[in-house]
Amino acid sequence: MAKINPGAIILLIFMMVVLCGTADAGGPFGPPQPLTKDSGGIRTAVGYWYHEDKFSNDTDHVIKQNQVYSEVAYGAGKTWEVYGRIGVSSIEIDDALSSTRPSTTSSKSDFEDNWKFFGTLGAKGFYPFNEIFGIGAFVQGTYFFRDADDNVSGTTGGAPYTMELRMTDLWDVNFGIGFQATLWRDTKLYAGPYVYYAEVQVSPAPVISGIQLANGDTTLRNKTNVGGFMGIDVPIAKGFRLNVEGQYSERFSAGAAISLVY
Amino acid sequence: MKRFYLLMFLIALMWAGYSHGADVAPTTHEAMVSGQARSVIAASSSVQENKVGIGDVRASAVVGESPDEEAIDEEEEDEEEVMGEISIADPLEPFNRAMFQFNDRLYFWVVKPVAQGYKKVVPESGRTSVKNFFTNLGFPKRFVSCLFQADFGGAATELGRFVVNTVWGVGGLLDPAANKELDLQRQDADIGQTLGIYGLGHGFYIVWPVLGPSSLRDTVDIAGEYFQYPFTYADPWYVGPSVRAYEGVNSASLRIGDYEALKEAAIDPYVALRNAYAQYRQNMVKKKEKREAPAPVEVKPAQRMFQ
Numbered sequence: 001m002a003k004i005n006p007g008a009i010i011l012l013i014f015m016m017v018v019l020c021g022t023a024d025a026g027g028p029f030g031p032p033q034p035l036t037k038d039s040g041g042i043r044t045a046v047g048y049w050y051h052e053d054k055f056s057n058d059t060d061h062v063i064k065q066n067q068v069y070s071e072v073a074y075g076a077g078k079t080w081e082v083y084g085r086i087g088v089s090s091i092e093i094d095d096a097l098s099s100t101r102p103s104t105t106s107s108k109s110d111f112e113d114n115w116k117f118f119g120t121l122g123a124k125g126f127y128p129f130n131e132i133f134g135i136g137a138f139v140q141g142t143y144f145f146r147d148a149d150d151n152v153s154g155t156t157g158g159a160p161y162t163m164e165l166r167m168t169d170l171w172d173v174n175f176g177i178g179f180q181a182t183l184w185r186d187t188k189l190y191a192g193p194y195v196y197y198a199e200v201q202v203s204p205a206p207v208i209s210g211i212q213l214a215n216g217d218t219t220l221r222n223k224t225n226v227g228g229f230m231g232i233d234v235p236i237a238k239g240f241r242l243n244v245e246g247q248y249s250e251r252f253s254a255g256a257a258i259s260l261v262y
Numbered sequence: 263m264k265r266f267y268l269l270m271f272l273i274a275l276m277w278a279g280y281s282h283g284a285d286v287a288p289t290t291h292e293a294m295v296s297g298q299a300r301s302v303i304a305a306s307s308s309v310q311e312n313k314v315g316i317g318d319v320r321a322s323a324v325v326g327e328s329p330d331e332e333a334i335d336e337e338e339e340d341e342e343e344v345m346g347e348i349s350i351a352d353p354l355e356p357f358n359r360a361m362f363q364f365n366d367r368l369y370f371w372v373v374k375p376v377a378q379g380y381k382k383v384v385p386e387s388g389r390t391s392v393k394n395f396f397t398n399l400g401f402p403k404r405f406v407s408c409l410f411q412a413d414f415g416g417a418a419t420e421l422g423r424f425v426v427n428t429v430w431g432v433g434g435l436l437d438p439a440a441n442k443e444l445d446l447q448r449q450d451a452d453i454g455q456t457l458g459i460y461g462l463g464h465g466f467y468i469v470w471p472v473l474g475p476s477s478l479r480d481t482v483d484i485a486g487e488y489f490q491y492p493f494t495y496a497d498p499w500y501v502g503p504s505v506r507a508y509e510g511v512n513s514a515s516l517r518i519g520d521y522e523a524l525k526e527a528a529i530d531p532y533v534a535l536r537n538a539y540a541q542y543r544q545n546m547v548k549k550k551e552k553r554e555a556p557a558p559v560e561v562k563p564a565q566r567m568f569q
Contacts, residue, residue, distance in 0.1 A: 044430040044438065072432050238443040260430040262441040 026051055026120070026198070027067065027085065028245040028255050031188040031233045032136025032178035033126040034081030035241060035261050036073060045071040045243070047257025053198065054250050055093070055220040059212065062251060064092040067118070071257070078126065085120035089144070096213045097152045097165065104210025105154040111165055111213070113148035136178045144170040156210050163208050172198030172222070176229065191230040198222040224249065350477060350540040351466040361469035362532045368472065369521065377514040391435040392512045397448065398427050398434025403490040407451035411459055411550060416449040423448065450546060454483035458547035467536055475539040
């Protein structure tokens with residue numbers, strides 16, 4: 001059997017992900033192989049995730065989030081794991097409130113809100129080829145429990161207005177495959193592609209026809225559905241591990257988490 | 263002036279720790295049963311450790327014949343070597359016995375049935391997580407007490423535990439700090455113990471309604487704990503007591519049977535509980551004085567009731 005260069009595989013996967021990936025999703029996926037103990041146990045983590053994505057209906061809008069979360073996972077056999085996250089996030093949508101007509105003015109152009117609670121549930125499975133390489137698959141979904149809202153004021157046709165834009169039911173679901181190489185001292189390097197879907201309902205009150213997202217109730221969806229991720233998970237000390245991950249699409253997202261296995 | 267002398271006399275009594283001395287005259291009833299009760303407590307402890315049936319222990323305590331008698335005696339001697347003869351003055355015995363009866367009824371008529379129902383609904387892992395959460399919430403008391411005891415290592419351990427359990431223990435529901443690798447064990451430190459380390463004696467025994475066994479010294483701890491308990495400051499006012507009641511029920515659900523075992527085994531449960539309390543508290547002070555880490559895992563049933 002011909003020998004395959006592991007570095008070439010990783011490079012190939014990364015290139016594949018970078019070239020075909022054009023989407024983004026909420027939260028890190030972590031290494032494909034569960035970190036929980038072989039005999040079964042719990043892993044907890046705290047992390048920060050900076051997230052960018054492009055949503056669209058008629059026009060494109062960049063959505064930005066700063067997420068801080070706490071995660072708890074349970075798994076066994078180094079082959080499967082289920083996990084949940086709870087956290088808070090800021091939400092910013094560029095040009096959501098900017099004016100599209102000369103007769104309409106707007107006091108601000110970006111939608112902004114903070115401290116929105118969200119929850120994430122996920123599961124992953126892993127199949128090791130040998131002691132170094134393996135492949136895994138995961139599914140992960142996120143839902144924002146609280147509506148986000150922002151107010152804008154201005155004039156339209158000479159008449160003053162104050163409008164509230166509300167975003168409800170922001171959610172996403174992701175499915176991906178990850179390839180992993182376990183290097184020295186249990187350092188895990190991983191990368192892979194994923195597909196995902198995300199949407200959010202937008203409701204203005206009242207409807208202001210000259211404002212980007214205030215023409216009426218609408219649903220924003222992710223512009224594309226494919227992306228790629230890459231990360232590294234390094235043991236620190238006493239059961240603590242550091243995970244750094246990046247996801248690439250039209251926009252780049254990245255974050256880090258410190259987990260504890262026990 | 264008379265009041266001043268009286269006050270000085272009382273302070274001197276407390277400071278001297280008069281209740282620790284062997285010259286405390288026990289009541290006739292106590293003299294009859296206290297030794298027996300101590301052996302009962304030791305025996306009931308060995309039930310947990312040696313997996314001996316309660317019935318066997320009760321029989322050995324009452325009849326005085328048992329195959330494990332030697333083992334129990336040895337254990338008793340060991341206990342006494344560590345702690346010496348510990349007793350506590352009980353000038354309020356009539357009042358205390360009445361309160362003991364009140365608490366006993368409260369336990370059997372209210373707390374236990376509620377705890378049993380709760381136990382049926384909530385699995386043990388869930389109840390343990392709730393216990394972990396409340397233990398984590400007790401961090402301020404233990405941290406401040408460690409500082410007052412100049413136990414800076416203990417304070418640092420408590421701080422580390424609090425951070426790890428709050429951040430990686432899902433707000434304290436889990437206890438990752440106690441795992442093998444981190445080994446940050448809970449510091450059993452409180453204000454009563456701190457006063458004991460400073461040389462203040464028990465004072466006298468007092469049984470508070472609802473709160474249970476205490477001493478004059480440890481009553482200060484009850485007050486101190488009240489102010490260091492985060493839910494005390496919750497609004498509206500009934501949140502604090504409600505949370506405490508829930509904590510009590512959860513705690514009771516994890517140790518149903520301990521009190522019953524002690525009560526069944528003891529000839530006079532009041533005396534048994536009083537002595538167990540005095541020994542437990544004295545042991546806590548001595549352990550801290552020797553800068554020994556208190557054993558956090560295997561706690562004897564009679565002692566667990568005071569935690």
